Amino acid sequence: MPAELSAEPSTEESSEPSRHRPSPAAGTMRAAVRERYGSADVVHVADVPRPLPRRGEVLVEVRAAGLDRGTVHLMTGLPLLGRLAFGLRRPRNPVLGMELAGTVVAVGPDVTRFVAGDEVYGAGRGSFAELAVASEKQLARKPANLSFAQAAIVPVSGCTALQALDLARAGADQDVLVTGASGGVGSFAAQLARARGARVTGVASTAKTDLVAAWGVEPLDRGTQDWADGARRWDVVLDVAGNPPVSSLRRALTPGGTAVIVGGEEGGRLTGGLGRQLSALAVSPFVRERLAVVLGVTRAADLDRLAALLEAGDVVPALDRTYPLAEAADAVRALEAGAVRGKVAVVP
Numbered sequence: 348m349p350a351e352l353s354a355e356p357s358t359e360e361s362s363e364p365s366r367h368r369p370s371p372a373a374g375t376m377r378a379a380v381r382e383r384y385g386s387a388d389v390v391h392v393a394d395v396p397r398p399l400p401r402r403g404e405v406l407v408e409v410r411a412a413g414l415d416r417g418t419v420h421l422m423t424g425l426p427l428l429g430r431l432a433f434g435l436r437r438p439r440n441p442v443l444g445m446e447l448a449g450t451v452v453a454v455g456p457d458v459t460r461f462v463a464g465d466e467v468y469g470a471g472r473g474s475f476a477e478l479a480v481a482s483e484k485q486l487a488r489k490p491a492n493l494s495f496a497q498a499a500i501v502p503v504s505g506c507t508a509l510q511a512l513d514l515a516r517a518g519a520d521q522d523v524l525v526t527g528a529s530g531g532v533g534s535f536a537a538q539l540a541r542a543r544g545a546r547v548t549g550v551a552s553t554a555k556t557d558l559v560a561a562w563g564v565e566p567l568d569r570g571t572q573d574w575a576d577g578a579r580r581w582d583v584v585l586d587v588a589g590n591p592p593v594s595s596l597r598r599a600l601t602p603g604g605t606a607v608i609v610g611g612e613e614g615g616r617l618t619g620g621l622g623r624q625l626s627a628l629a630v631s632p633f634v635r636e637r638l639a640v641v642l643g644v645t646r647a648a649d650l651d652r653l654a655a656l657l658e659a660g661d662v663v664p665a666l667d668r669t670y671p672l673a674e675a676a677d678a679v680r681a682l683e684a685g686a687v688r689g690k691v692a693v694v695p
């Protein structure tokens with residue numbers, strides 16, 4: 348049976364160091380917010396109303412929140428196309444952040460899988476805060492062997508990587524190339540492909556090739572090597588970073604090979620490179636390579652699949668470091684500067 352809906356935060360003692368906890372009386376909580384779209388300079392800590400779980404939703408005391416690229420897009424409001432969903436003139440939800448790991452405080456009506464006190468991970472609305480609500484469908488039990496910070500960097504990046512590999516039908520004895528392998532999606536994609544028995548090449552900048560090599564992945568230094576020069580071909584290319592033209596993806600594939608476009612920055616202010624993805628889909632039926640596009644969704648079933656792999660040690664979250672909530676803007680600046688190895692987490 349689900350715990351009765353209550354806005355009261357958990358009073359259970361934590362095994363982690365003491366930290367600020369929301370005051371039940373205040374009705375507010377601390378959060379990293381932005382009232383308008385802009386650079387990391389618009390992000391600041393403020394007291395905001397505590398969220399309440401609606402039907403099918405869970406209220407989570409956030410113990411750590413992952414910083415993913417999508418959160419940066421929601422901060423800047425770029426590409427502009429995204430504002431249709433998240434607020435045209437200003438963000439509808441001022442609280443930043445999606446990925447989270449924490450403890451269930453209360454559940455809304457019709458929630459069947461969780462009760463207060465459960466340790467969970469997944470995606471919520473506004474996770475850079477002491478409390479966040481998440482759909483039950485986007486939460487799963489936190490892998491027991493991970494810290495909250497490690498678990499918090501998994502949900503969006505890990506599910507996207509898993510779904511990209513599924514779409515590519517990547518498996519054992521295949522040669523798989525992952526671009527952006529040292530980043531959020533790429534770090535999971537490279538390790539997940541290795542766990543499937545594939546031979547994996549991971550593209551990274553010179554300073555991060557050691558990170559990629561540590562997973563048993565062959566690093567390809569993008570500072571000195573061009574993976575798309577046609578000298579070498581892979582059965583699967585996961586295109587996570589760099590916005591290569593569709594012709595480059597095709598040149599890097601074996602006949603009948605599959606490229607899955609995940610994303611890439613610098614795709615333009617309006618659509619963020621949607622045109623490249625649409626042209627890949629348009630060309631695919633007429634060429635010998637298969638070209639596909641993934642739209643990652645954080646869902647419970649895939650979080651459970653990831654948890655099994657994480658608990659088996661087949662995949663280890665590449666947690667660079669954590670930032671306190673008050674330094675959330677610095678975490679974003681580090682990501683934008685390319686200074687993050689893997690991912691970072693914000694701890695309220």
Ligand SMILES: NC(=O)c1ccc[n+]([C@@H]2O[C@H](COP(=O)([O-])OP(=O)(O)OC[C@H]3O[C@@H](n4cnc5c(N)ncnc54)[C@H](OP(=O)(O)O)[C@@H]3O)[C@@H](O)[C@H]2O)c1
Pocket residue numbers: 415416417503504507526527528529530531532533550551552553555569587588589590608609610611612641642643644682685689
């Ligand atoms: N389709 C979806 O559902 C979905 C889901 C999540 C993310 N995305 C998108 O996928 C992309 C990657 O997301 P992420 O969270 O993995 O980002 P990330 O953590 O910033 O990782 C991207 C990596 O790309 C590398 N990189 C930077 N500039 C590059 C360039 N010019 N050429 C090649 N590599 C470059 C960087 O590593 P090095 O410095 O080592 O090269 C960086 O670690 C983003 O555009 C994001 O919006 C899409």
